[in-house]
Amino acid sequence: MVTGPGIELLSAFGPKQGGHLPGQFHNxxxxxxxSRGRILVADETNxxxxxxxxxxxxxxxxxxxxxxxRPSHGTAPGQFFMFRGIGVDADDxxxxxxxxxxxxxxxxxxGSFRMMFGSCGNKPGQFGGAGxxxxxxxxxxxxxxxxxxxxxxxxxxxxxxxxxxxFVAAFGGHGEEPGRFAGRSPLRGRxxxxxxxxATSPEGPYGLAVGPISGHLYASDTENNRIQVFDLQGNFxxxxxxxxxxxxxxxxxxxxxxxxAAGFHCPPxxxxxxxxxxxxxxxxxxxxxxxxxxxxxxITADEADGMFDHAGGRHHAVAVSRSDEGLVFIQAGxxxxxxxxxx
Amino acid sequence: MDGPRVSLLASxxxxxxxxxxxxxxxxxxxxxxxxxxxxxxxxxxxxxxxxDPDGRRLxxxxxxxxxxRPRRGTAQSEFDSPQAITVDFEDNVYVAxxxxxxxxKFSPEGDLLTLFGSWGNAPGQFGGDGxxxxAVDEQGRxxxxxxxxxxxxxxxxQMFTPNGDYLEHFGSYGTGPRQFGGAAPIRQYxxxxxxxxxxxxxxxxxxxxxxxxxxxxxEHLRGGTVYVADCDNDRVxxxxxxxxxxxxxGAGEIFRPRQVxxxxxxxxxxxxxxxxxxxxxxxxxxxxxxxxxxAEARWVSVFSAYGTxxxxxxxxxxxxxxxxxxxxxxxxxxxxLALNRLDESIVYxxxxxxxxxxxxxx
Numbered sequence: 186m187v188t189g190p191g192i193e194l195l196s197a198f199g200p201k202q203g204g205h206l207p208g209q210f211h212n213x214x215x216x217x218x219x220s221r222g223r224i225l226v227a228d229e230t231n232x233x234x235x236x237x238x239x240x241x242x243x244x245x246x247x248x249x250x251x252x253x254x255r256p257s258h259g260t261a262p263g264q265f266f267m268f269r270g271i272g273v274d275a276d277d278x279x280x281x282x283x284x285x286x287x288x289x290x291x292x293x294x295x296g297s298f299r300m301m302f303g304s305c306g307n308k309p310g311q312f313g314g315a316g317x318x319x320x321x322x323x324x325x326x327x328x329x330x331x332x333x334x335x336x337x338x339x340x341x342x343x344x345x346x347x348x349x350x351x352f353v354a355a356f357g358g359h360g361e362e363p364g365r366f367a368g369r370s371p372l373r374g375r376x377x378x379x380x381x382x383x384a385t386s387p388e389g390p391y392g393l394a395v396g397p398i399s400g401h402l403y404a405s406d407t408e409n410n411r412i413q414v415f416d417l418q419g420n421f422x423x424x425x426x427x428x429x430x431x432x433x434x435x436x437x438x439x440x441x442x443x444x445x446a447a448g449f450h451c452p453p454x455x456x457x458x459x460x461x462x463x464x465x466x467x468x469x470x471x472x473x474x475x476x477x478x479x480x481x482x483x484i485t486a487d488e489a490d491g492m493f494d495h496a497g498g499r500h501h502a503v504a505v506s507r508s509d510e511g512l513v514f515i516q517a518g519x520x521x522x523x524x525x526x527x528x
Numbered sequence: 529m530d531g532p533r534v535s536l537l538a539s540x541x542x543x544x545x546x547x548x549x550x551x552x553x554x555x556x557x558x559x560x561x562x563x564x565x566x567x568x569x570x571x572x573x574x575x576x577x578x579x580d581p582d583g584r585r586l587x588x589x590x591x592x593x594x595x596x597r598p599r600r601g602t603a604q605s606e607f608d609s610p611q612a613i614t615v616d617f618e619d620n621v622y623v624a625x626x627x628x629x630x631x632x633k634f635s636p637e638g639d640l641l642t643l644f645g646s647w648g649n650a651p652g653q654f655g656g657d658g659x660x661x662x663a664v665d666e667q668g669r670x671x672x673x674x675x676x677x678x679x680x681x682x683x684x685x686q687m688f689t690p691n692g693d694y695l696e697h698f699g700s701y702g703t704g705p706r707q708f709g710g711a712a713p714i715r716q717y718x719x720x721x722x723x724x725x726x727x728x729x730x731x732x733x734x735x736x737x738x739x740x741x742x743x744x745x746x747e748h749l750r751g752g753t754v755y756v757a758d759c760d761n762d763r764v765x766x767x768x769x770x771x772x773x774x775x776x777x778g779a780g781e782i783f784r785p786r787q788v789x790x791x792x793x794x795x796x797x798x799x800x801x802x803x804x805x806x807x808x809x810x811x812x813x814x815x816x817x818x819x820x821x822x823a824e825a826r827w828v829s830v831f832s833a834y835g836t837x838x839x840x841x842x843x844x845x846x847x848x849x850x851x852x853x854x855x856x857x858x859x860x861x862x863x864x865l866a867l868n869r870l871d872e873s874i875v876y877x878x879x880x881x882x883x884x885x886x887x888x889x890x
Binding site: 259262283286302308309310350351352 | 591600601603604606608625628630642643644645646647648651652653688694
């Protein structure tokens with residue numbers, strides 16, 4: 186039993202069933218805070234980025250708008266297609282892992298397009314069929330992007346780019362061994378065969394973050410149920426969270442380098458098969474770990490006060506406010522829940 | 529068919545190919561700007577090169593490794609096997625960055641202006657071989673030929689605004705009017721080969737627009753005639769708006785057309801592998817799987833605006849320089865084609881790793 190800090194649910198943003206109006210979301214699968222505590226939302230199936238205030242007020246959005254005035258996917262700069270990766274660097278530049286466009290787009294702090302890089306494939310600088318997922322940044326301006334499987338098999342790697350989006354290095358690969366990703370599921374010949382474009386299995390690496398103290402890269406290894414730590418050259422250092430976290434997806438760090446990991450709440454035996462099992466305390470969906478891997482706190486359905494959408498809704502995204510580190514934002518289906526952690 | 533008088537003005541590049549400043553590696557698409565310069569999609573070197581009228585390099589854009597050799601890349605101003613190129617009225621350059629399934633647009637000085645497109649089969653996305661043809665129409669819209677996808681065929685021409693916003697598309701897979709690529713049975717290409725390397729049926733390839741076409745009319749959605757090389761159907765289709773039946777050009781004369789260029793007065797130039805009989809049955813037994821092409825198999829065919837064969841462009845001497853007689857596959861041939869916009873009697877034709885400048889007098 187963990188005796189951790191008190192967890193208080195403050196508010197929920199957006200309707201339970203989702204929506205496309207400003208301040209509403211449809212699968213907000215990625216969250217990030219800028220330096221002033223505003224939250225950037227990867228509003229996945231609305232194909233847009235929304236910036237909201239810490240109280241959930243919509244500020245602006247980026248993305249294509251269709252002829253009917255509703256959000257639409259697109260392929261031009263500033264347009265997105267089913268994306269989950271989102272990150273904000275130290276200068277409040279916004280990076281979007283534009284998943285089904287298989288590229289990363291960069292915007293400045295007011296949302297002006299700056300650059301893009303990446304395409305679909307398994308060569309250096311290319312991303313697998315489900316596109317880039319997580320994003321992280323180091324102090325030298327490098328961009329780290331987690332890469333998914335391809336039709337040919339698994340990329341399942343982390344790619345490192347320079348500040349202009351030019352490929353620098355890649356590390357990882359499919360497997361269960363230290364330093365590899367997503368190996369819990371056997372690598373079949375070609376994912377996407379049966380389940381089509383953007384199929385996300387096997388998943389990992391997913392969330393990425395660079396530690397403000399250690400300077401190490403944290404990568405959630407979803408299918409292997411762990412978080413791996415690398416140096417910035419891609420050398421494996423250690424693995425944490427084993428036995429404590431399950432199917433970790435997006436991760437973020439606070440200034441003490443505590444790790445916030447959002448996970449799926451289904452046990453492995455039933456995940457993705459048949460009806461979703463009732464959510465119990467054992468199916469926690471947010472873990473807070475110290476940088477050494479000690480479990481500090483969990484946020485579960487109990488703390489979510491009925492807001493936890495367990496009818497197929499996903500809980501993959503988490504962000505800690507960079508201006509008030511007690512505030513934690515978590516995806517719950519189509520909503521975003523705002524918690525205060527009383528450390 | 530008397531044909532034109534053809535003479536060789538110049539040849540640029542190195543016969544064996546290379547990555548140096550004076551060499552190309554399979555420059556499979558060419559475009560002439562309004563100043564008499566030539567834009568080269570140096571496909572195998574993953575770079576774009578701009579040449580002045582005398583063949584001197586003005587600039588080059590593309591990724592290089594730490595040793596200064598060209599490499600493929602996915603950042604802005606980096607390319608993966610670009611296979612089509614064109615310019616707009618202001619000499620901005622559009623590049624079909626085929627292996628990256630996107631379009632990049634540059635200023636006349638080679639500075640990136642925008643880029644758009646990705647892999648897939650949604651609007652604005654391109655199939656596994658990426659975009660294979662590009663042209664700008666009389667309204668400045670960008671027409672892009674789209675290839676098959678892992679899920680089947682895109683085989684369409686997509687239209688974009690100059691900023692890359694998707695407008696609409698036309699065409700589909702098949703052998704009928706307004707259809708592309710339908711000679712080969714459509715399989716689920718890409719499942720076996722992955723993005724970018726699946727030998728799917730090649731549908732629309734090169735595109736050219738005659739913006740001075742004489743039948744511009746209000747009721748035509750596309751005012752100029754849009755010529756599209758329908759590669760695996762062995763024809764060029766001339767689209768003249770939605771209400772007029774398309775022209776089908778080149779039956780019996782052209783085989784696997786890849787690039788198209790059109791004169792202001794309407795003559796249509798087509799590159800590809802022409803009149804190669806029997807096209808798919810001639811193998812070199814020493815190199816299974818490689819096509820063996822006859823020396824005469826590749827030239828540029830010329831038609832009137834309405835499809836009457838007018839002649840061919842190509843010289844025996846220049847064909848003898850090319851390395852296609854024991855062909856390295858259908859990708860290793862002379863597809864690049866452009867007409868000098870200041871003097872349309874100057875025709876640029878790719879020959880393997882070389883670019884020939886011909887004088888063509890009718």
